[in-house]
Amino acid sequence: MSLTRQDVAKIAHLARLSITEQEMPVYVTSLSSIVNFVDELSRAQTGDVLPMAHPLDGQHQRLRADEVSESDNREKYQSNAPQVQAGLYVVPRVIE
Amino acid sequence: MMSNWEVVIGLEIHAQLATKSKIFSGSATAYGAPPNSQANLVDLAYPGVLPVLNAEAVRMAVKFGLSIGAEVARRSVFARKNYFYPDLPKGYQISQYELPVVKQGKLAVMLEDGTVKVVGVTRAHLEEDAGKSLHEGLAHASGIDLNRAGTPLLEIVSEPDMRSAKEAVAYMKKIHTLVRYLEICDGNMQEGSFRCDANVSVRPRGREKFGTRAEIKNLNSFRFVEKAINYEVARQIELIECGGSVVQETRLYDSDKDETRSMRSKEEANDYRYFPDPDLLPVHIDESFIDAVRATLPELPDDKAARFSQEFSLSAYDAGVLSASRELGAYFEAVVVQMGPAHAKLAANWVMGELSSALNRDNVDIAVSRVSPAQLKGLLTRIVDQTISGKIAKEVFDAMWSEGKAADAIIEAKGLKQITDTGAIEGVIDAVIAANPKQLADYRSGKDKLFGFFVGQVMKATEGKANPAQLNELLKAKLGGSA
Numbered sequence: 001m002s003l004t005r006q007d008v009a010k011i012a013h014l015a016r017l018s019i020t021e022q023e024m025p026v027y028v029t030s031l032s033s034i035v036n037f038v039d040e041l042s043r044a045q046t047g048d049v050l051p052m053a054h055p056l057d058g059q060h061q062r063l064r065a066d067e068v069s070e071s072d073n074r075e076k077y078q079s080n081a082p083q084v085q086a087g088l089y090v091v092p093r094v095i096e
Numbered sequence: 097m098m099s100n101w102e103v104v105i106g107l108e109i110h111a112q113l114a115t116k117s118k119i120f121s122g123s124a125t126a127y128g129a130p131p132n133s134q135a136n137l138v139d140l141a142y143p144g145v146l147p148v149l150n151a152e153a154v155r156m157a158v159k160f161g162l163s164i165g166a167e168v169a170r171r172s173v174f175a176r177k178n179y180f181y182p183d184l185p186k187g188y189q190i191s192q193y194e195l196p197v198v199k200q201g202k203l204a205v206m207l208e209d210g211t212v213k214v215v216g217v218t219r220a221h222l223e224e225d226a227g228k229s230l231h232e233g234l235a236h237a238s239g240i241d242l243n244r245a246g247t248p249l250l251e252i253v254s255e256p257d258m259r260s261a262k263e264a265v266a267y268m269k270k271i272h273t274l275v276r277y278l279e280i281c282d283g284n285m286q287e288g289s290f291r292c293d294a295n296v297s298v299r300p301r302g303r304e305k306f307g308t309r310a311e312i313k314n315l316n317s318f319r320f321v322e323k324a325i326n327y328e329v330a331r332q333i334e335l336i337e338c339g340g341s342v343v344q345e346t347r348l349y350d351s352d353k354d355e356t357r358s359m360r361s362k363e364e365a366n367d368y369r370y371f372p373d374p375d376l377l378p379v380h381i382d383e384s385f386i387d388a389v390r391a392t393l394p395e396l397p398d399d400k401a402a403r404f405s406q407e408f409s410l411s412a413y414d415a416g417v418l419s420a421s422r423e424l425g426a427y428f429e430a431v432v433v434q435m436g437p438a439h440a441k442l443a444a445n446w447v448m449g450e451l452s453s454a455l456n457r458d459n460v461d462i463a464v465s466r467v468s469p470a471q472l473k474g475l476l477t478r479i480v481d482q483t484i485s486g487k488i489a490k491e492v493f494d495a496m497w498s499e500g501k502a503a504d505a506i507i508e509a510k511g512l513k514q515i516t517d518t519g520a521i522e523g524v525i526d527a528v529i530a531a532n533p534k535q536l537a538d539y540r541s542g543k544d545k546l547f548g549f550f551v552g553q554v555m556k557a558t559e560g561k562a563n564p565a566q567l568n569e570l571l572k573a574k575l576g577g578s579a
Contacts, residue, residue, distance in 0.1 A: 014367055016180050053173065053372035060171075060380035066115045066152035069122030070136040077140060078132065087131035088239030091182040094229055 001039055003032045101298045103329050104306055105264045106256035109271055110249050111281040112225065112289040113156045119224050119248035120147030120190065127287050135227075135242035141185035146375055149174075153248040156280035157197045157222050158381065158389045160250060163278055163396055164217055166201025168386055174222075174376040178369045182240050183227035191251075193370045196221035197379065204398060205270045206416055208262060215267050216255030223249050244288075250280070256295065256306065261325035265318050268292060273397050277422055291316040296328045297342065307332070308342040312349050312356055324349035328356050400425050408432060408440030417448050423462045427451075430469035435476060442476055450493050467496050475503035483507065484514050485564055516563045518570065521554070524562065525574050528553045539575055550575065 008027050012019045019027055074087065083090040118125055121138035138145045161168045175193035198220035205213050227242035252271060258264040272290055275281040283290045297309035312328055315321045327349070332342050347356040395403075397419050404425070405415035418428045424447070431443040451472065455462055467475075475492055478484050484492060484507060495506045507513055515521055528550060529536055539546040550571055554562055 010367075014178075014369070054374065054377055056377060059377055061149050061377040063151035063154060064122075064148045066117050066150050067122065068117045068124045070124070070134075072130075072133040073136065074130075074132045077135070077137070083237075085234065085239060087133070088230060088234075088241055089132065089182075090234065090237050090239055092238070093231065093234075093236050094182055094238045 001032070001035055003028055003035060100301055101329075101333050102301045102303075103259055103261075103325075104256050104297045104299060104309075105258035105261070105325060106295040107252075107254045107258070107264055107268060108293040108295070109252040109254075109268060110225075110291050110293075111252065111271075111275050111283075113153050113248040113250055113280055114282055115150055115152045115156070115248055117150060118246035119150050119153045119222065121246055123246065125247050127284075127289075129243055131239075131241040132243060135245060139185070139242055139246040141187075147190065147373075149376065149379065150248060153222055154197065154379065154381070155385075155389055156248075156278070157220060157250050158386060159278050159280055159393065160220055160252070160275065161198035161201065162386070162390055162393060163274060164201035164203050166217060166220070167199040168381060169195060169197050169199055170381055171195065172197040172221075172379045172381070174373045174379070175370045176373045177223075181226070181229075182238060183229050183242070183245065185227075185242065185245065189224060189226065190373055190376070191223035191370075192221035195378075197381070203267070203270055203274070205263070205266045206412070207266055210412060213257075213263060213266075215257045215263075218253045218255050220250055220252045223251055225249050250275075256297075261322040261329070264294060264325055265322050268321060269318060270397075273420055277394055277397055279394075285316050285318075288316060292321065294321060294325055294328075296325055296332070298329060298332045298336070307336075308344050310342060310344065310356070311346050313346055313359070315349060320349060320351055323351070323354055324356055327354060331356065394422065404428075408437050408444070410440060410444055414441075414444050414448065418444060421462075424452075427462055427465070427469055431473050431476070434470065434473040435480075439476065439480060442479065443472075446472060446476060446493075450490060454493075454497050466498075466500055467493070471496060471502060478503055478507060482514060482516060482563060484512055485560070488512050488514065488560055491560075512561065514563050515558055515561045516566060518566065521558075521562050521566055521570055522574070524554050524557050525550075525567075525571055528557060529574060536575070547571070547575070 005024055005028055008019065008024065008031060011031070012027075078084045078087075078089070081089050112125075113119075115125060117123060118139065121136055123136045123139055124134045126134065138147060158168050172192055173195040174190050176188040177191045177193070178188045180187055196219045198217075200219070201217040203215050203217060205215055207213055225244050225247040227240055227245040230239040230241060254267065258267060272283050275290070276283045281289055285291065292315050294312045294315060295309045296312060297307040299305065299307040310328060310332070312324050315324055328347070335342060346359045348359055349356050400419040401412070401415040404410050404418055405412055408415075410418070417424075419425045428443060428447045431447065432440050435443060451462075451465065451467065454460075454467075455465060460466065475489055475496065478492075479486055479489050492503050492506050492510075492512060495501070495510070496503060499506070532550075532553070535546050535549055539550075551567060554567055554571065
């Protein structure tokens with residue numbers, strides 16, 4: 001299976017990555033070869049194998065009690081942010 | 097124009113679950129806290145953190161499932177829904193995809209004309225809410241508040257079973273009633289605790305295949321749901337009749353302009369690349385868990401309505417209104433228990449009428465009503481024993497509402513006790529007749545309508561206190577000249 005330039009452009013858009021025209025051929029070739037490599041797996045007979053999303057067979061999700069265990073640490077967490085204002089994280093404008 | 101087209105609507109309702117802490121972290125979920133004061137490292141998507149599932153959120157989802165007769169999945173799986181948006185720090189929302197916690201159920205919905213329609217619920221799944229983006233007061237920037245990020249949501253997805261905006265609203269109201277009965281969601285639509293997306297399409301009547309649908313996002317009032325759907329239906333029909341075709345897209349309802357418009361920015365948004373979240377193991381729900389939840393189910397709205405109409409001989413409409421919330425039903429029953437089922441209809445009329453309008457007018461919750469069930473019973477008892485008329489009772493109710501006193505105290509203080517003494521009423525009638533000889537002559541010559549005039553005059557003279565039945569009887573006799 002070989003990816004087209006459009007496929008790569010779409011994948012890049014979904015991942016919010018910008019790829020230049022010059023870079024495009026490299027990504028088309030190398031992404032295609034990765035997909036082809038993984039595609040080998042489709043030759044395996046998996047007709048009667050249940051899909052496994054987790055390696056911890058037989059285990060299941062632990063639940064926690066509904067208790068508030070966290071206090072307000074806004075100041076500490078926001079010291080990492082590039083820009084804050086009135087308690088808000090400030091990001092480039094997004095509008096629908 | 098509409099009759100050639102059939103409207104098809106499905107709703108996705110988001111109910112915020114009333115847990116104390118978030119679905120995957122120990123942050124508080126209280127509404128209205130200072131921005132980002134309830135967003136911890138898990139909510140902020142710091143590296144190395146892991147989500148831990150809140151047991152109460154699971155319990156609430158199961159409770160909902162049981163209330164609509166749905167199958168509760170013994171095994172359900174959380175999945176990542178991938179998209180980029182600043183109010184979603186992880187770059188994905190943890191949701192459920194192929195294996196939701198609640199599967200196929202159904203709900204009976206009473207429509208305006210009294211018919212009952214059964215609407216299918218395809219599924220209900222657990223997921224986390226996103227944060228909020230704010231645009232006011234920031235030049236060329238948006239402010240992000242992540243207090244809401246990670247708040248548990250139950251997304252309730254209906255079958256495309258609704259055939260009009262009114263049906264959609266009736267269904268949404270029913271779900272709203274149900275989640276509040278179950279105490280799994282506060283139902284506060286202003287605060288966004290209960291909101292919905294509507295999938296709307298039209299097809300020529302008689303055709304089986306669905307038309308292309310548009311999804312209207314984030315409707316947070318019953319009125320907007322109805323208006324947005326009606327606008328969208330008219331738009332689609334006009335588009336098709338003019339030779340165009342509907343595009344599958346996401347639209348926003350603008351309540352100021354009363355129209356829906358396309359959200360252009362979402363052109364690739366439907367490629368969510370769901371996959372099972374490796375940070376969360378499958379959720380196992382066993383019989384004992386389900387049984388424990390079942391034991392906490394309250395009397396459900398339909399059961400309560402059926403009981404009201406059977407025990408108290410109320411109409412389906414009255415029973416439906418009085419069971420619309422647990423609190424209203426409890427208030428009504430408290431009055432009826434004290435007065436006896438024979439007076440249930442009187443109690444129903446007063447609870448649905450004067451009491452409800454006073455509560456609405458002053459925006460008071462029935463749980464803290466200024467007129468308690470015992471006080472209302474006190475008032476109604478005076479109607480039953482004919483101390484006051486129904487009309488005077490309304491005046492007394494208003495005084496009870498504003499002064500917080502008992503009915504008897506107000507009747508006494510204001511001298512509102514009904515006049516039931518025949519002699520006294522006759523005296524007033526005689527005086528009125530003597531003062532209006534022309535009207536008397538006209539009445540006796542066949543102008544029957546003047547009867548109301550005399551009733552009005554006597555009521556005026558007695559300040560509305562004459563017993564209406566007695567007055568009618570005595571007046572008829574006097575005017576007829578037989579007394």
